Amino acid sequence: MSCFELTQVHYRYDRQPVLRDLSLALAPGQILGLFGHNGAGKTTTIKLILGLLTPDQGRLSVLGGEAGDASVARHIGYLPENVMFYPQLSGREILRYFARLKRVSETQVPELLAQVGLTDAADRRVRTYSKGMRQRLGLAQALLGSPRLLMLDEPTVGLDPVATAELYRLLQRLRDNGTGIVLCSHVLPGVEPYIDQAAILSAGQLQACGDLAQLRRQADMPVRLSLRSGRGDGLLSALNGHIPTLSTLQPGPDTLVVEVRASDKMAAIEALLGAGGVDDLQVHQPTLEDLYCHFIQAPSSADAADHQGGV
């Protein structure tokens, strides 16, 4: 059973399409990164899955049931962006309140507070919390009742690097225990190592979805090879003839930067190494950020032209 499955979902607001023909699914034990500019439809997608909105068209099932059903909602954890909570209550009181509302045992509360590192601040009023501490309280709240689907909207905002690393370790542990996780973030390099799948939304449409390898194949963006060698020109001739290069650059006397098509990557590396005399080789694959920019620009030709003009 999938954590959620949207099939050809359309959603309009004030007659403006917000989501168009969106099909997206998440299997248990997977981390899905949901990316897109502000207004691309990420929040709407999350609200649909949470049952706060209903699709105009298309089908949507969540944890094998109806989105928004009480029996489904009990197994979902959600961390909204920028939640202030109740300033006059302490962290412990707030978690207890939400535990009661979710009908889970309040004995989880001290455990969860420890897990997010708030034990010492548990009895202080939330008014005195820093942004990062509120964020961690929100995370503890999302983890109440060991959810089977966890939706996190910008979970690392306000967290220091150590807390961020801890968060990702925690998410990996949950994933290994079979929790499906949706992660919305603008910090693409931060999430790249941790996500199993990425979904890129732009203007209400899904531009690409899959793991990084699939996205790279789909984007077919050049792979950059940086080499250090005493005989740069000789190396180039090893490629010339049978492997097309997209660009070559010689920034220094003994360095060479070659861009080749992704499908030619291995052949190019073999040819270069075969020519001998290579001291160092670095392979730069397109990063999540590169892929994101690629897919975001794809739908709007005017935008793409602008960017090319700038380069």
Added chain:
Amino acid sequence: MTAIWTIARKELNDSLRNRWLLAIAVVFATLAMGIAWFGAAASGSVGYVTTPATIASLASLGIFLIPLIALLLAYDAIVGEDEGGTLLLLLTYPLSRGQLLLGKFLGHGLILALATLLGFGLAGVAIVMLVDDVAVVPLALALGRFILSSVLLGWGFVALAYLVSVRVSEKPVAAGLALAVWFLFVLVFDLLLLGTLVAGEGAIRPDLLPWLLLLNPTDIYRLLNIVAFGDASQLTGVLSLGADLPFGAGGLWLALLVWVAVPFTGAWALFRNRRI
């Protein structure tokens, strides 16, 4: 039910913590005592006069205070949660919008009922203990009726506050509108009614006039607390219309209940359509 009670209990705890409950009770008790002792000061005497006069004075004050307190207590019920980001969160919990609103109402309703009972109840006890020749049973009955009608009036205005709170998206707007509701029912309505009567010069069917009073819960509340003593001469201003009402206290109680149920149902319906 558990969810509704969880929310109500939080409201109740909040009001204990920020001392709202205590403050309201103290205000009510102080005013009740003040009116009981000094209500007749204008006519040159200090001390307890009569139960009907005291209750009538209390009711005149109650129509100003109780709606104001109820509106202040409840105006941010939904919009406040929305601004703090917790409304979005609460609605992802196994909890319907109706349950959330009902829980808020139960909490706010209990706060108001407790404060009214405590404040005016203590004042009643003090009167019985300090005034030698007061008849206890009539006082208890009149005060009981006054407390019950005050609670119902308060609940009505809590529901009116929700009507505002579910509709707007900013707390200051909700506060402004709540104040406007107060002005409308407490100050403007009677003036409008009086103005219409005078300007209409009898054009309005006379048998229709008493019914117009039912359009304002504060008028119903005043009628209830004055008519009960069977002394129609106490009815002044627009309230004199109430002397011709074709129904008795039972109808007035029912009307006050309707003024709780209708705004609450309206708030519920609007809340269901609120975009989160």
